[in-house]
Amino acid sequence: MRRITKYTQGLAFVLLWVTALITIGFLLLIVFFILKEGLPSVNWEFLTAYPRRMGREGGIFPTIIASLYLTLASLVIATPIGIGAAIYLTEYTREGAGTKIIRFATEILAGVPSIIFGLFGFAFLVTFLKLGFSILSGAITLALMLLPTIIRTAEEAIKSVPNSYREGSLALGATKWVTIAKVVIPAALPGIVTGIILGVGRAIGETAAVWLTVGGALRLPISIMDSARPMTLHLYTLAAEGLSLPRAYATASILIICIWIINTVANLLMARFSLKLRA
């Protein structure tokens, strides 16, 4: 009997190891397969040249700029709103009906599929407000999508600032706002920045919502009212319309590398942040 239970345990643990290995296997398969096919085509020319013949030839320069432009614009909108909301939720109110509604709304925003954000952006920003297919429409839509992540991480970061910091500042005669601006926020900054970096990753990777709001014009966006095509959407077009498989692999490689760098930076920041607060 004893031996049987021992064997059962051994078998179960082997199976659990296998589930973990399969999960990692999926990641390695995706990353290596795409990088192996894509990296050879990534070179300086590919990054800095304009696409020719709808992307069949040439590089992806305008799409890189479009991705950066969109990401930057969405963060310019989402960061102050996200941090402000987090400050309000943590420092200015007790938990009650008001905070419950705000939190519930944040939960909903976090769960809404990106295609619904796209439909909303298309109906409200592009059509109703007549912003057209533009970086601005895309950035506002993206900002709404990033808001839950930024609010949540900023809240966590602000909550983890020891109360003694606030008490010290208040005891010195600083007002509540001065305490928040000069003491709490600087102490919570690494955590807040982590949330923003995670937002960068999400903004660079987003496709559906951006497609319905930015359009997809394959030219260099200059004004914030220009339509554009970020890397994700370019990858979709290249692959779905069969324009150029090597360029699709290369674009996918660049996206994976971007996400990998962003995740690594976020991990390092988080590790240092928890160390700093513990010290």
Added chain:
Amino acid sequence: MTNQERTNRKERNIRGLLFGIASVAVTGVVLIILFVFKEGWPVLFKYGPVALFTGKVWQPMTADYGMLPLIVGSTYVTLIALVIGVPLGVGCAVFLAEIASETIGKMIRPAINLLAGIPSVVYGFFGLVLLVPFLRMTVGGLGFSLLAGGIILAIMILPTIISVSEDAIRATPREYKEASLALGANHWQTIYKVLIPAARSGIMAAVVLGMGRAIGETMAVIMITGNTPLIPKSLFEPGATLTGTIGQEWAYASGEHAGALFTVGILLFGLIMIINSIALFLFGKKVES
């Protein structure tokens, strides 16, 4: 006005400003609901929800907006994703929470974060260049199929299932485990007779969240399911999902057709709201117990 009064007024203004900022999320949700319903309402009202949601023909050219093929397609890919993703994800979560050493955990968790961060369009592309040809060679047919969509979705929902389940397992009280081990149960018996039942609500929440993610996913599904809005006879056939149909058709849809896509959006939004409410309820249960 004294200095004190001026400071007080400034503090009050800041408070009001922050309240306004915090309300942006609420405004956003209200606007999303308002505009998706405003655009989708006319079609919903004209044909009626019963005819739309049970109609078997989706053919915008002839003003047939039966959404059953899309509902069936979304249900199939989601079920496939769960059948593959849940055992793998929960298994991996148990592994991370109970078996893996700290070093191995530190190696696996960043990998799972990377899996979570890879853009959906890259998953779709991977499915298109590897999984679709693979299915075409092995099971025949086009390769573009609900099965292909479900498999890729399974990988995409793994990070959600793993991280939420792992948290739930780790949140079970230490005493449960200690008591079970003290009674002579071995580690595995403790895991499946004590820890998993105790973490049940949290694991269920993980599954429900994964389900929401699968139903809502668009790009990967568009690229590999074939976008054929017919009720599929088998999983190896192409199909279309709610999200995929919106993504595939919005660019050229106009008039009533465009309205119908927003009606699909209303249906999708309703489903997601129900699913997320269940997940929140399960989270609440977890906290209570």
